[in-house]
Amino acid sequence: MWALLSTSLSCLLDAIPEPTLFTTSGSPLAKKDSPISIFSSKMEAQSPRMVPVVEEAHHQDLNKRILIALIVASTLLVGIVLFLSCCWICRLRKSRACSAKSKSNDVPMLDKLNSLRMAEKNGSVAAMEYHLLQAATNNFQEDNFLGEGGRGCLYKACFSEKLLAAVKRFEGEEQDIEREFENELNWLMKIHHQNIISLLGYCIHGETRFLVYEMMQNWSLESQLHGPTHGSALTWNLRMKIAVDVARGLEYLHEHCNPPVVHRDLKSSNVLLDSDFSAKLSDFGLAVTSGIQNKYIKLSGTLGYVAPEYLLDGKLSDKSDVYAFGVLLLELLIGRKPVEKISPDHCQFIVSWAMPRLADRSKLPSIVDPVIRDTMNLKHLHQVAAVAVLCVQQEPSYRPLITDVLHSLIPLVPLELGGSLRITEPVPLALPSRR
Template sequence: MCFVKTISDGGKGLSLSPILERFNSLRLAGKKDTVSVIEYELLEAATNNFQESNVIGEGGRGHVYKARFNEKLLAAVKRIDDAGHDAEREFNNEVNWLTKIRHQNIISLLGYCIHAETRFLVYEMMQNGSLEKQLHGPTHGSNLTWHLRMKIAVDVARGLEYLHEHCNHPVVHRDLKSSNILLDSSFNAKLSDFGLSVTAGTQSRNVKISGTLGYVAPEYLLEGKLTDKSDVYAFGVVLLELLMGRRPVEKMSPTQCQSMVTWAMPQLTDRSKLPNIVDPVIRDTMDLKHLYQVAAVAVLCIQPEPSYRPLITDVLHSLIPLVPTDLGGSLRVT
């Protein structure tokens, strides 16, 4: 039996039933180029009037809320309070991409809403939050075993491979980072935040550099050159985060920051030093040969020269053998 919550709006009853039916029919049909426009009152009811206790995350432009539409359907609502041109462009870009893209490792957009100057995006719920929160939050990565970390890396590579190789025109994510990798209840990883994504090859030289310090490829930062290899660089940084449990840029003093890539590079290629820089949470829990292989992949991905970086497809095929079969890889664990 479907539980339907009705809220009163000046005597007019608003039922959640039609919107739930729309969600379900879209998901079952797997329709592309379709996304629900959701009434503001429904979002208000589902988030308990955007109550602070329902905040599950914070983005650069607003909060993310847990929304309960009924006892079966939980969703995440991103509220964008920024009314500037950049925020509007990113919102439209996100809706545009996520209505076209459907993949198991890319977040599903269930709907959106524009209410006065505030915009809302409604996504599937990802119970384990972001990879950033798992690695650098209160648990400091203790929920993530070596095999789970490798599974997350493979999931992210699969999502990127879909964008780079299987979309009609290749898509560059442009803001891949641990806070934009979301994890469901089984730690399946999905790429999120497509506000900055572009079709490969459409980047003009005059476009403002966008992205996050520590993840931005050097050729993009210095020359404005953006290709799929820019995403591969960011993937290499995420792989190092999974390996070492460190942030891409760490503050050493009020005026000094240290880049993880610069610090790690000499040690990644030295087999005697490599085990010492691994996150203590997973240290000594993996086959050393597997550790050397992951470090070698990371080193290739973060090469300063983009032509030396591998395609994401090659990265994916290097990592699949390190993930157990029950987690979506090809490794048989005895």
């Protein structure tokens, strides 16, 4: 730009004619045959005093031409600056428009992520869009498959580097899906407790239903006890901690919800474990209000955990959950599944197998899970066995309330793990995580 301005100024200055110079002696420097030179010589001879006047007029004319050249150059410079400014402004506006358009496309995604983060912090539930779940689970690829829960499969969802969740996709008959989806959604929107899974969001996509839960890094108690590790990550103290956490969750449902709630599907696969092995109850698709008419309750649950009075007579109460808790306690103690197939035509139930052995204190240590055998106080082992025996009594009235169970187990759990037991030996704090 400055080169162009300099060139323009040079051209204007070159267009100005050079002045005719005179000497005081009257000898012209121009050509002798020029009429103007002859006339000037004559005038100089006749009037010597006119030379300074001519020179002054000539200088004024030169200054005027220079001034005009500067004005033209300045105008040209201003024009170039204005032109470049307009180009820059247009380009900036276009860039901002493109950026705003791009951001506007990302706003729904950002809003959903923010709402999901707020749901995680505040205990609220966000309505999610299907494409967001699809992207977070990589279109529900097998690599993100976590396992099967009641009425559906669960997938790991990565919404951001710091926000992981578990997405449950409901599968099955349409009527059952809709009923259990709405039931679980309604309950988890109302229930908030440290030992009950937090619901972050939900999604309705055509006929498919989704629930988005907080991520539990160590997955389920079932996968820990009966998976590849066979309970090796669960020490005696951790098992007691899990039992206390489950009892606290049930106590909240039975004693502090209004109206009281019966979970109706308590089992090891519905007990989820976080990175510190804190346990939380999940899967409330079958949960019902305690005390409703028995004839309206459809028989549901999992074989091996279902209380006999509910299985045979359809009678359901909070004591049905206590029975399931007793089976869960036996799983933690013995390390075996509630129902094991020992032949093509015969299954063995953990309750019927364990009951005679639990009553014999001399045989009790031999049936304990080998992973934790001889690692606990024998007195504590007898106490846990006694609680389990009471919980799985055939007659509901013989079973204790979950509050009494909780108070019996808390003294067996170290202070560092949420109990009241003071121990001299250190509790292992470096807890292994399931990958």
